Every structure is written in structure tokens, then in C-alpha cells.
Amino acid sequence: MNEVGVAIVGGGPAGLQAAITLANKGIKPILFEEHSTIGEPIQCGEGLSIHAFNDFNLPKGDKSFSVKELDTCHLIFPENKTILGDIRATMIRRDKFDQYLSKKAMDLGAEIFTATKVTDIKRKTDGVVIKTKGESNSEYLAKLLILAEGPNAQLAKTLNFQTPSPMIKGFEYKVKEEWSDKLEFHFDSKKFPFGYCWVFPREGETNVGIVTTAKDRKQRLDNFLKKRGITGSVLKKIGGQIPMHGPLKKLYHNRVLLAGDTAGMVNPIFYGGIRMAMTSGRVAGNAASEILKMETDQVNFNHRIYEEKLRQFKFMKRINFQCHRFFYSRSNKFLAKLGEVFDNKYINRIEGAEIYKTLRKILLRPTLLTNPIGLYWLYRGFLIARDWGF
Numbered sequence: 001m002n003e004v005g006v007a008i009v010g011g012g013p014a015g016l017q018a019a020i021t022l023a024n025k026g027i028k029p030i031l032f033e034e035h036s037t038i039g040e041p042i043q044c045g046e047g048l049s050i051h052a053f054n055d056f057n058l059p060k061g062d063k064s065f066s067v068k069e070l071d072t073c074h075l076i077f078p079e080n081k082t083i084l085g086d087i088r089a090t091m092i093r094r095d096k097f098d099q100y101l102s103k104k105a106m107d108l109g110a111e112i113f114t115a116t117k118v119t120d121i122k123r124k125t126d127g128v129v130i131k132t133k134g135e136s137n138s139e140y141l142a143k144l145l146i147l148a149e150g151p152n153a154q155l156a157k158t159l160n161f162q163t164p165s166p167m168i169k170g171f172e173y174k175v176k177e178e179w180s181d182k183l184e185f186h187f188d189s190k191k192f193p194f195g196y197c198w199v200f201p202r203e204g205e206t207n208v209g210i211v212t213t214a215k216d217r218k219q220r221l222d223n224f225l226k227k228r229g230i231t232g233s234v235l236k237k238i239g240g241q242i243p244m245h246g247p248l249k250k251l252y253h254n255r256v257l258l259a260g261d262t263a264g265m266v267n268p269i270f271y272g273g274i275r276m277a278m279t280s281g282r283v284a285g286n287a288a289s290e291i292l293k294m295e296t297d298q299v300n301f302n303h304r305i306y307e308e309k310l311r312q313f314k315f316m317k318r319i320n321f322q323c324h325r326f327f328y329s330r331s332n333k334f335l336a337k338l339g340e341v342f343d344n345k346y347i348n349r350i351e352g353a354e355i356y357k358t359l360r361k362i363l364l365r366p367t368l369l370t371n372p373i374g375l376y377w378l379y380r381g382f383l384i385a386r387d388w389g390f
């Protein structure tokens, strides 16, 4: 059996960032990815917050994976009321982006096996036994395991971890031509329950998608395209599952750390997760390197530092879920009234006398006042989503 310090399952942003972090610290991890090419198939709207570029020192304007920078965002509510958002994002080529991370990890010394599925994991007193099938057909004994296997979390389930639930499904068309010059998020509690439709322009293309709990997603997306006047030919269709309720409570146990979608690290308002996946991967990598140093015997690892470090981030706060629950159970009447108050305004730029005018507008709309605490959750949750939404 091959013995390794840290093994990682999953070659998505969480696993790859964990590998980069560990390799940077001189600990060469081994990473397994079941697909033969990192980043494929794409299951993503491909919007990445500008904050991720700053956090991870990603090259801005690198044409290999950056397609277009957007600094305007419209949140469109029923009756066409539009709230302006300070969300700055880069449209990326998600396959190329993941491949960029993978190359970086390998250049630093991480060992990456593609076309290698981890089929079984078992804890032993001195580590975790990992069985692989594919390009690497072998057994490994890892002192620590970072599970970043995406939303399905099959392996996490076998170790009796709680897994992300419920899930919401996303479905997207890549359409020829640019149909907007900004990021658009269309909310409508009847047409897109618990979600929204997005329009993300790229160079000569647009990603138009829907995320909703409704089962007839394709039909609803087709109707949206018609209403929005988007007629370009469909170049590609993609879809996938997204954890809906945010981070899990328990993120580690006995030599195993969960990261990314496997740990539910998705913002429950916009359902984006790349930046959170990378952040949790980085924190897991840092924690793993500290845990290995702290080791006093082969059993007592201090994993708590992982969760403690992660819980310092705003995306871990319960208010995100409270905002999700409140926002996505409002009627269209409520959403339209909210849109009316902030129509054509940036909420976070309201200052001075404008604050009183806005409060007055809210007070004059009884529909908005049925749950004042909910309004507070909404405000706080959207402020966090602005930075951590995707």
C-alpha cells in the first residue's frame, strides 16, 4: 500500500485549491479526479466574482480562461422593477479555469491522477485507506483526506457524514451572440420558484440559465428566452445539482475534512460556489498542514482548527440561510413592492437624506412590513451574497 500525507478526492476548484495550498507549504498531496480531463464536463454558469481574483492572486485578463469582465448587475423583480447591484464578475471558461488551477498545483509538486475514480474509503487507526480504479488502480493509506467530490458526496455518505440536502437543479443554454451588456438575475416566485433566471454575456455568446425547484425547468427556461427576446441558436446545454441550504454543520471527523460543494459551500441566494469552494479548499489545505505538524501520535489529530478558521468567514453565517428562507418564500407582490422602493438604485449606495426617503417608501408599503426581521435578514444576506454569491 502507498503511504501519503494528504490525499484529495475531486479535481474541482475546492480540491485543486487545497492541493495548491498544500504544495505551496511543501506538502505534496495526491489528488484523484474521475474524469479524464480536468474541468470537463462543464456544469457551471461560469460567472466568477472579482473578489476571487484578488483572494487567489489570479491573473486578471488572462485570455486563457477569462472571457469578459462585467461591472454592472441588474436584479430584475416582477413588474420589471430593477435593483442595481455592485457585483463585479468575470465570465470565465470554466474548463480552462480548472485546468489553470490544476497546472498550478502540479507545477508546485502536487501529484494529480485523472481518469481515476476513488471507489472506496475506510478509516483505520493510522489513516484512511483509499481504493482507486482507472489510471491509478491501487490502494493508498493517507494520514488525512480532503473530500472535495462535488455535490453528490457519495464517499462522504459512506463515512456517515451529513451530506448537502436539499439540492436545487440548474439548467443552462449557451446561446450564440451577446444578448446583454450586464449580468442579469430575473426573480419571479411563480415562474422560477426558489431561484431565478440568469443572463450572463460573453464574447459572442450568452449563458442563459435557470435554477429552480420546479421540475419543468427546460420549459420555463424556453418561456423565459421568448419573453426576454433571446433568439440565438443554442450552442450547448448544461445542467447540474447545487446544494441549496449552505454549509453543513459538521465539516470534519477523524482524519477527514469536507470542502466545496461536498460541504454545502454554496451561497443560498445566488447558488454560486466557485469562490467558496476555493476558500474552503485553501482553509482545508492550511489546516491539514497544521494538523500534520501537530500530530502527537497516530490517532489524535486536531481537526477543529479547520472549522474554527472557516467559521470566521461571512459566508458561513446562519443569516445567509435565514435570508434564503425569507426571500424565496415571498410573493411576487412583495418582490414587486421591494423593487419599487429600490428601482434603479444601488441599495448599498443609499446615503444621507436618501436613507430617510427610502425608509418612508418602505413604511408606506404595508406588504413589506409584515416581517421587519425578515427585511433585516434580506438586507444582510444580500450584502454577503454581493461578495460571496459566486
Ligand SMILES: Cc1cc2nc3c(=O)[nH]c(=O)nc-3n(C[C@H](O)[C@H](O)[C@H](O)COP(=O)(O)OP(=O)(O)OC[C@H]3O[C@@H](n4cnc5c(N)ncnc54)[C@H](O)[C@@H]3O)c2cc1C
Pocket: 009, 010, 011, 012, 013, 014, 015, 032, 033, 034, 035, 039, 043, 044, 045, 046, 047, 048, 116, 117, 118, 119, 148, 149, 150, 151, 155, 169, 170, 171, 172, 238, 239, 240, 241, 242, 259, 260, 261, 262, 265, 266, 271, 272, 273, 274, 275, 277, 389, 390
Ligand atoms: C448549472 C450550474 C451553474 C453554476 N453556475 C455557477 C456560477 O456561475 N458561478 C459559481 O461560482 N458557481 C456556479 N455553480 C456552482 C459551482 O459550479 C460549484 O459550486 C463548484 O463547482 C464547486 O466546486 P467543487 O470543487 O466543490 O466541486 P466540483 O466542481 O463538482 O468538483 C468535484 C470533482 O470531484 C470529482 N469526483 C467526484 N467523485 C469522485 C470520485 N469518487 N473519485 C474521483 N473524483 C471524483 C468530480 O468529477 C468533479 O470533477 C453552478 C452550478 C451549476 C450546477
